[in-house]
Amino acid sequence: xxxxxxxxxxxxxxxxxxxxxxxxxxxxxxxxxxxxxxxxxxxxxxxxxxxxxxxxxxxxxxxxxxxxxxxxxxxxxxxxxxxxxxxxxxxxxxxxxxxxxxxxxxxxxxxxxxxxxxxxxxxxxxxxxxxxxxxxxxxxxxxxxxxxxxxxxxxxxxxxxxxxxxxxxxxxxxxxxxxxxxxxxxxxxxxxxxxxxxxxxxxxxxxxxxxxxxxxxxxxxxxxxxxxxxxxxxxxxxxxxxxxxxxxxxxxxxxxxxxxxxxxxxxxxxxxxxxxxxxxxxxxxxxxxxxxxxxxxxxxxxxxxxxxxxxxxxxxxxxxxxxxxxxxxxxxxxxxxxxxxxxxxxxxxxxxxxxxxxxxxxxxxxxxxxxxxxxxxxxxxxxxxxxxxxxxxxxxxxxxxxxxxxxxxxxxxxxxxxxxxxxxxxxxxxxxxxxxxxxxxxxxxxxxxxxxxxxxxxxxxxxxxxxxxxxxxxxxxxxxxxxxxxxxxxxxxxxxxxxxxxxxxxxxxxxxxxxxxxxxxxxxxxxxxxxxxxxxxxxxxxxxxxxxxxxxxxxxxxxxxxxxxxxxxxxxxxxxxxxxxxxxxxxxxxxxxxxxxxxxxxxxxxxxxxxxxxxxxxxxxxxxxxxxxxxxxxxxxxxxxxxxxxxxxxxxxxxxxxxxxxxxxxxxxxxxxxxxxxxxxxxxxxxxxxxxxxxxxxxxxxxxxxxxxxxxxxxxxxxxxxxxxxxxxxxxxxxxxxxxxxxxxxxxxxxxxxx
Amino acid sequence: xxxxxxxxxxxxxxxxxxxxxxxxxxxxxxxxxxxxxxxxxxxxxxxxxxxxxxxxxxxxxxxxxxxxxxxxxxxxxxxxxxxxxxxxxxxxxxxxxxxxxxxxxxxxxxxxxxxxxxxxxxxxxxxxxxxxxxxxxxxxxxxxxxxx
Numbered sequence: 059x060x061x062x063x064x065x066x067x068x069x070x071x072x073x074x075x076x077x078x079x080x081x082x083x084x085x086x087x088x089x090x091x092x093x094x095x096x097x098x099x100x101x102x103x104x105x106x107x108x109x110x111x112x113x114x115x116x117x118x119x120x121x122x123x124x125x126x127x128x129x130x131x132x133x134x135x136x137x138x139x140x141x142x143x144x145x146x147x148x149x150x151x152x153x154x155x156x157x158x159x160x161x162x163x164x165x166x167x168x169x170x171x172x173x174x175x176x177x178x179x180x181x182x183x184x185x186x187x188x189x190x191x192x193x194x195x196x197x198x199x200x201x202x203x204x205x206x207x208x209x210x211x212x213x214x215x216x217x218x219x220x221x222x223x224x225x226x227x228x229x230x231x232x233x234x235x236x237x238x239x240x241x242x243x244x245x246x247x248x249x250x251x252x253x254x255x256x257x258x259x260x261x262x263x264x265x266x267x268x269x270x271x272x273x274x275x276x277x278x279x280x281x282x283x284x285x286x287x288x289x290x291x292x293x294x295x296x297x298x299x300x301x302x303x304x305x306x307x308x309x310x311x312x313x314x315x316x317x318x319x320x321x322x323x324x325x326x327x328x329x330x331x332x333x334x335x336x337x338x339x340x341x342x343x344x345x346x347x348x349x350x351x352x353x354x355x356x357x358x359x360x361x362x363x364x365x366x367x368x369x370x371x372x373x374x375x376x377x378x379x380x381x382x383x384x385x386x387x388x389x390x391x392x393x394x395x396x397x398x399x400x401x402x403x404x405x406x407x408x409x410x411x412x413x414x415x416x417x418x419x420x421x422x423x424x425x426x427x428x429x430x431x432x433x434x435x436x437x438x439x440x441x442x443x444x445x446x447x448x449x450x451x452x453x454x455x456x457x458x459x460x461x462x463x464x465x466x467x468x469x470x471x472x473x474x475x476x477x478x479x480x481x482x483x484x485x486x487x488x489x490x491x492x493x494x495x496x497x498x499x500x501x502x503x504x505x506x507x508x509x510x511x512x513x514x515x516x517x518x519x520x521x522x523x524x525x526x527x528x529x530x531x532x533x534x535x536x537x538x539x540x541x542x543x544x545x546x547x548x549x550x551x552x553x554x555x556x557x558x559x560x561x562x563x564x565x566x567x568x569x570x571x572x573x574x575x576x577x578x579x580x581x582x583x584x585x586x587x588x589x590x591x592x593x594x595x596x597x598x599x600x601x602x603x604x605x606x607x608x609x610x611x612x613x614x615x616x617x618x619x620x621x622x623x624x625x626x627x628x629x630x631x632x633x634x635x636x637x638x639x640x641x642x643x644x645x646x647x648x649x650x651x652x653x654x655x656x657x658x659x660x661x662x663x664x665x666x667x668x669x670x671x672x673x674x675x676x677x678x679x680x681x682x683x684x685x686x687x688x689x690x691x692x693x694x695x696x697x698x699x700x701x702x703x704x705x706x707x708x709x710x711x712x713x714x715x716x717x718x719x720x721x722x723x724x725x726x727x728x729x730x731x732x733x734x735x736x737x738x739x740x741x742x743x744x745x746x747x748x749x750x751x752x753x754x755x756x757x758x759x760x761x762x763x764x765x766x767x768x769x770x771x772x773x774x775x776x777x778x779x780x781x782x783x784x785x786x787x788x789x790x791x792x793x794x795x796x797x798x799x800x801x802x803x804x805x806x807x808x809x810x811x812x813x
Numbered sequence: 814x815x816x817x818x819x820x821x822x823x824x825x826x827x828x829x830x831x832x833x834x835x836x837x838x839x840x841x842x843x844x845x846x847x848x849x850x851x852x853x854x855x856x857x858x859x860x861x862x863x864x865x866x867x868x869x870x871x872x873x874x875x876x877x878x879x880x881x882x883x884x885x886x887x888x889x890x891x892x893x894x895x896x897x898x899x900x901x902x903x904x905x906x907x908x909x910x911x912x913x914x915x916x917x918x919x920x921x922x923x924x925x926x927x928x929x930x931x932x933x934x935x936x937x938x939x940x941x942x943x944x945x946x947x948x949x950x951x952x953x954x955x956x957x958x959x960x961x
Contacts, residue, residue, distance in 0.1 A: 148909030148945050280905060287910025288901035288917055290845020290885030297844035305839065331828055349827070351835035429849045429857055429911045429944050479847075479911030480944050514850045712905060716950070720908055723946020746854040746942065754939055757948035 120179040122187070123203030126211045126260050128180035130159070136235045136249035138165060141175035143183050144196035145451050146283065147481030148720070149775045150713035153281045154197045155204060157274040157709055162208030162267055163215075164232040165248065167279050174475030177457040177468075190452035192483065192598060194677035194773020197709055201771055209264035211255070218255035219246050278712040283477070294479045295449045296433040296511060303435070303507035304334055304346040306500050307353035309360060310519050311341045313739040314490055314595065315367025315374030318343045322361035330356045337503060339496050346504060350511050373490065379593045381526060381736040385420055388528040388549040388590055395547045395586030398565035399574040402582035407543035411534025415621045417614055419531070419799045421606035422733035424524035424599050425743075427751050430479020431517050434497035437507040445472040448494045449485045456494070459487055463495045464502070481775070482724070483598035488522040488557070490595055515744040522597025523734055525550050529573060529610040539622025541633075544583040546573050546611070551592040553602060560589070568598075572607025572780055575675055577640045578615070578633035594736065600724055604676040604780035609729070609801065612672035612784030616791060626788065627654045627671050639704065639767050640680060644673060647682035647702035650763045654684075656792050665690075667697065670788025674780040679705040679772030683781030685758070687789040692809030696726060696758040696786055701778055703762065706769035714774050718762045721778030727752035729783035730803050750804075814878050818843075819887035829875035833867075834858045836874045837884060845885035845914050849942070856941025859915035859922075860884050866922035866938070885914040893958075894921045900958035908945035915941050920955050929959055 123129075123143075131139040140159060146152040156167035175181045182189045183200045212232060219237035220227045223244060231238050237246045269275070286292040311317065318338045321327075327345070328336060332352035337344040343362055347353035367374035408414060435447040444464050450456040453473050461468040478485055485492075493510050501508040512520070527550040534543035552566030560566065565587040567574075574585040599605055619626040627648065634641040648654040648671075657668030665688040674681045684700045699722045708714060731750045735742045743749035787798050794811045816823045818841070827836045832851075837843045837860070846869060849857030853868040860869045861883040888894035897920045907913045916939070923930055923938035930938070935955050943951070 148907075150908075280902075281907075283910065284902050284905055284907055285898070287907035287913050288898050289888055290914040290917075292910050293844070294911060296848065297838075299842065299844075349831075349835060349839035351827070351831050351839065427944055428909070429847070429855060429942065430909075431848065478909060480909045482944070511848070514852070716905065716908060716947075719949060720946045723948065724944070727946075745852050746850050747852060751942060751944060752946065753942060754948040754951070755936055757946065760949060 122180055122182045123200060123207060124260060125180050126207060126214065127256055128178065129175070129207060130211055132248050132252035134249040136165070136169065136247045138163070138170045140170055140172045142172050143175050143181035143189055143200060144191040145174050145475050145478060146172070147191075147451075147478030147485075149196070149481060149717060150281055150710060151191070151196050152283060153279060153713060154709045156282060157277075157279050158197075158201060158204045159208040161272055161275045162205050163212045165235045167274050167282070169235065170282060172282065174453070177453040177473050182454070189454055190486070192451055192486065194679070194775045194777060198678060198771040198773060201709075205266055206264060209266050210260050213261045213264045214255040214258045215248055215251055217258055218251040221254065222246065222251055275709055277710070279710055281713065292477065294430050295435060295447050295476045296430055296479070298435050298447050298476065299509070300435060300437055300507040303437075303509050304504060305348065305350040305353045306344050306346050306497065306508050306510040307350060307357045307513065308339065308342045308344045308496060308510065308516060309357045309362065310516055311364045312519075313367070313375035313377060314341065314520075315371040316364040317341060317367070319363035319365040322363070323359070327356050327360050330359065335504060336360070337500055339499060341490070342496060344496060344500055344510075346500060346508065350509075354513055373595060375739045376593055377739045379736055379739040381423060381734065384593065385526060385528065388526070389418060389420065391549050391588045391590060393547070393588060394545065394584065395549070395588035396563065396565050397584055397586045398567070398570045399583070399585040404543050404545050404582045404584040407582035408532060408534040408545065411543055412537045413535045413621065415533045415535065415618055417531050417617055417797070417799060418528065419610040419614065420528045421526065421609060421801050423526045423594060423736070424605070424728055424732050425518060425521050425734050425749055426480070426482045426484035426599060427746070427749065428478070428480025428482055428484045431512050431514055432493045433509060433511040434494040435507070435509045436494065436497040436501040438501055438505070442466070443470045443472050444498065445474070446494060446498075447474040447476055448492075449478050450475055450487070451478075451481070451485045452487055455487045460494060460498060463498050482600045483602070484521070486522070486557070486598055488595060488597050491520050491522040491597065514746070518741055518744045518749065520595075522595045524599030524605060525553060525592050525594075525596040527569070527606050529607065531610070531614045533614070533618045535618065535622045539624055541580050541618050541622070542582065544580045546584070547586045547588055548573055548607065549588045550590055551596060553596050553598050555589075556592070556596050562589070568603040570603065570607065572604040572674065572676065573611050576611060577637055577673065577675055578630065579636060580633065600721070601676055601776040601779040604674060604776070605725070605728065608672065608674040608676070608780035609783040609787065612674070612781070613787050613791075613797070613799070616670070616788045617797060625656060627656065630671065630673065639769065640673065642767075643680050643682045643702050643704050643765055644671075646763055646765055647671070647684050647700050650702055650761055651684045651698070651700040658793050666793065668789050668792035670785045670790070670792060672781040672784035672788060674777065676777045676780050677773030678770065679703060679774070679777040681777050681781050683785040685782065685785035685789050687786060687793060689793065689808050689811060692807050694730060694786070694790060694803050694808065696756070698759045698761065699726070699782060699785070700761045701763070701781070702765055703777060704765040704767045704769070705772040705774055705777070707766050707771050708764060711764055714764055715762045717774050718778035719760045721776065722760050722782050723752050723757060725779040725782030726756070726758065726786065729786050729801055730756065733802050814874065816874070816878060816882060817880065818882045819884060819890070825874065827874055830873045832870050833860065833872045833874045833877055833882070834869040837869065843884055843886050847911055847914055849912065854942070855912065856919060857912045857915045859918040859941060861918060861922050864922065864925050866919045885918060888917060888921065891921065893924050896961050897921050897924065897954070897958045900954040900961060904950050904954035904957060906947050906950040906954050908947055912941060912943045916943065916951055920951070920958065923955065924958060930955070
C-alpha cells in the first residue's frame with residue numbers, strides 16, 4: 059500500500075486564490091504547443107515576461123486585456139489563434155470572441171481557432187483583477203477591451219505594412235485578412251507581416267469600427283466548434299492522454315469527512331487484472347490501473363471500512379443528515395432576517411392593507427448533471443513543474459489551489475483548460491468536488507502521469523449542489539386588490555458566502571437575487587435573509603439564486619393577483635407602467651405568443667390548456683416568459699415556451715437563441731423532475747436512473763424574441779432559465795386551480811385533476 | 814479477441830466482459846465515443862453494432878466479436894452518417910457537444926433503417942439525453958437529414 063499524506067486538502071482554497079498575484083508568470087510555450095515551431099513562423103508571438111524577478115523589475119503593471127501578443131497569434135497562412143480568457147462549455151463564448159476580435163482586426167471569424175488562455179495577469183478581465191467564466195459575464199465584461207485589442211492588432215499590422223511598403227499608414231487600408239495599398243494596388247496578407255507587427259508597441263487608443271459598419275458583431279455567425287463536435291473530434295479533458303499514463307478510479311467515503319480505515323480484501327483487489335496500485339487519499343481510496351474500466355472495477359471491489367470524520371473536520375457530513383428534515387428546519391426559522399432591500403415601510407403599509415396574502419415556498423438541492431464526468435490529467439515534469447489538464451472555469455484559482463496541494467509555487471503549475479462537456483457552474487473551485495487534488499497526489503505517489511475519472515456515481519456523491527432554500531412571503535393588498543406592501547425572507551445559505559466568505563451582518567446577494575431586485579412598483583417592501591448553515595456542499599448552478607428565487611417570487615405574484623382578482627399579466631403590466639423597458643418586454647412576449655390568454659382553453663387536439671407568465675432580471679439582462687401547459691396521465695406537459703429577452707445589445711443572435719433553448723430545457727428540467735434527496739447523510743440517487751433529467755420527449759417548442767433596448771450589455775448564458783419554472787407553475791395554477799409551492803412537480807400526482 | 818471496427822479488424826486484449834466503450838476509449842484510443850453514465854441512461858456512448866444503435870457502456874465486448882461496429886470516427890465515411898453530420902452543422906446543433914457523438918450515431922442508425930422517418934419514429938429513436946437541451950435542434954437536423 060502506498061501510504062499517502064493524510065493531510066486534509068484546504069477546505070477553502072480561495073483564501074489564497076482570491077488575492078490576484080501582481081507578477082507575471084512564465085508560460086512554457088513549447089509545452090503548450092500553441093505557437094511553437096510546429097505551427098510555423100508566428101506573427102504575433104506570446105512574449106510574457108520570463109520570470110518573477112524580471113517581472114518585478116519591469117515597472118509598468120500589466121493592464122488586463124491590452125497586450126496583444128498575450129492573446130493573438132496570426133499564422134503565416136493568415137489564420138488566427140486566440141487565447142480566450144473565458145472557457146467554452148457550450149455557451150458560444152469562443153465564437154463570440156472571434157466575432158468581436160475579428161470585427162476590429164478585420165478578419166473573418168471563421169479563420170480563428172481558439173483555446174483557453176493559461177493563468178496570467180493579462181486575462182484578469184472580470185471585476186477588476188480577477189478571472190472566472192461565470193455569472194454570464196464573459197462577453198459583456200470583456201466586450202470593450204476585446205474590441206480595442208482587435209483594433210490595436212490591426213493598427214500594428216498597418217504599421218508593419220507601412221514599413222514594409224515604404225508608404226504612410228494613412229495610405230493603407232484593410233480588407234478581411236489583408237492590408238491594401240490602393241494607390242499601387244499592392245496587398246499584403248496578414249500572415250506575411252505578422253512577425254514584424256508583433257514586435258511593435260501596442261497602440262494605446264486605436265479607433266474602433268462604427269457599429270453601423272459591423273459585419274460580424276450582431277450577426278448569425280456560425281459557431282466555430284460545431285463540426286468538430288458533430289464528428290467526435292472535439293476533445294474534452296476526459297479524452298486526453300499522455301505517454302506512460304495510468305488510469306485512476308476512486309471510491310469516496312459515503313459521507314464527506316469520513317476516512318478510509320481497513321481494506322478487507324486488498325490482496326485480492328491488487329491481483330485483479332491490470333491493477334497497478336491501491337492508494338488511500340483524504341476521504342477516498344483509489345486504484346491505478348492500465349485502463350479506467352479495470353481501475354474502476356477494482357476500486358469498487360475494495361471493501362473499505364470508513365472511519366468517522368475526525369472531530370472538527372470542516373464540512374463533515376452529519377451521519378443523520380436528511381434533506382427533508384433540513385427543509386423543515388428552514389421552514390421553521392422565524393423572523394424577518396437581515397434586510398437586503400427595503401423601500402418605504404413595509405410593516406406599516408402591511409398594517410393598513412385591506413387584505414394580507416401569505417405563502418411559503420421551497421426548492422430542493424439540485425445536481426449539475428453535466429454529461430462529461432469530472433476528470434483530471436496530471437503530470438509531474440522533470441523540471442519540477444506540475445502540468446495539469448483539468449476542467450475548470452477559473453484558471454488562476456485552480457492554479458493556486460493546485461500549487462497548495464502540490465507544495466510548490468503557483469508559477470510551477472502549468473494549467474491547461476480544455477473545453478467543458480457541460481458548464482452549468484460545475485467547474486468552479488469547490489474543495490471536495492474537484493478531482494484534481496487526488497490526481498496530483500496519485501501522480502506524485504507513482505511518478506507517472508495519471509488520468510483520474512470520477513464515475514457518474516462518484517460524481518453524484520461529491521457534486522456541489524444548488525442549495526435547498528425556503529422563502530416566505532406576505533403581501534398587503536388595498537381595497538381594489540392591488541399590492542401595496544410586500545415582505546419576503548429567504549432562508550438558507552448562499553453559494554457566494556460559502557466560497558468567498560460570509561459576513562454575519564451582511565446578506566449573501568446570491569441567496570436573495572430574484573426576490574430582491576424585482577422591477578414591479580410596490581410602494582413598500584422589505585426583502586431579508588435568514589442564514590442557516592447548509593450541511594451539504596453547495597455551489598453555483600446555472601442562474602444561481604435566480605434558479606429558485608424567481609420561481610418563489612413570480613408564483614407568489616400570481617397568488618397576489620388571484621387574491622386581488624387581477625389578471626396576472628395585466629397586474630404585471632400595471633406595476634410596470636413607469637418602467638418602459640420592462641413593460642415593452644412583457645408586451646413583446648405576449649405578442650410573440652399570439653396575445654396574452656391565460657385560459658384554461660381548449661385546443662384543436664382536444665387538450666385543455668392554460669398559460670402562465672413570469673419576469674426575471676438576471677445577470678444584467680431582462681426576460682419575460684410565457685409557458686403553455688396541459689396535463690396527461692397525471693403529468694404536466696409543457697407545449698410551448700415563449701421568451702422575450704433584452705440583453706441591451708448583442709453579439710450573436712443565433713447563439714442567444716441556442717442559449718435560451720438550453721436555459722429553458724434546464725429550467726424546465728428543474729421544475730418538472732429534479733431533486734437531490736439526502737437520507738442518513740447520503741444522496742439517494744447516484745446516477746440518472748434515480749435523478750432523472752429532462753428527456754427529449756418533454757422538451758417544449760421554444761420561441762425566442764431578442765429585444766435590443768440599447769441598455770448596457772447583459773448576460774446570455776443564464777438569464778433564460780429563471781422565468782421558466784414560475785411560468786410553468788403559474789400555468790398549472792390557471793389550469794387546475796392548484797398552487798404548487800414546492801418543486802419538483804414530479805412530487806405531485808395530478809391524476810384526477812381536470813386538465 | 815478480434816473486433817471489426819469501422820471496417821478494420823482490430824485485436825484487443827481486454828477481459829471479455831469489459832464494456833465495448835472502454836475497449837474503444839482506453840485500448841484503441843478512440844475517444845469520440847463518450848462515457849456519460851455507464852448505465853445506458855444517457856446514450857453518450859452510442860455506437861452502431863450491425864447497424865443498430867447500441868449503448869456501448871453496457872455492451873460486453875465479447876458479445877460484439879464478429880459484428881460490424883461503427884463509431885463516430887468513421888461517420889463521415891458513411892453516406893448516411895455524412896448526411897447527418899452536414900445536417901448537424903447546418904442546424905448548428907451542438908452546444909457543449911459532449912453528447913453529440915451519441916446523438917449523431919443514433920440519428921444515423923435511424924436513417925439507415927428508416928430513411929424517411931415519421932415524427933413518431935424520430936421521437937422513438939432519438940432518446941439520448943442532452944443536458945444543454947439541444948433537443949429541438951436535434952429533431953430539426955434529423956428531419957433535414959431525412960430530406961437531404
